[in-house]
Amino acid sequence: MQQNFSKLNNEDSKLIAISTDGNDEKKQTLVELGVKFLLVSDLQRKIIRSFGVLHPQEGISRPAVFIIDKKGLIRYRKIGIDYTDRPTVKLLIQILALL
Secondary structure, X not given: OHHHHHHHOOOOOOOEEEEOOOHHHHHHHHHHHOOOOEEEEXXXXXXXXXXXXXXXXXOOEOOEEEEXXXXXXXXXXXXXXXXXXXXXXXXXXXXHHHO
């Protein structure tokens, strides 16, 4: 995501990540990975529950990508089985270009 940050986060789209990590872990992730996009902590799991991505046994989010348009409509959704099951950045850029 970092390599294609400018293609995913611009005047027409905003890249936001949601994590179940606390603020200290979040800060460490931001520094270690050089993350430029917004990383939101969801300690109570309210956001991930509302999007239906809470892993029932592990208590964390399954990997997921949502593209939500300016009207708040979900235009694309991919909920992965595990951390390797994610759409490619190329696919996300193609989908954004169609909106």
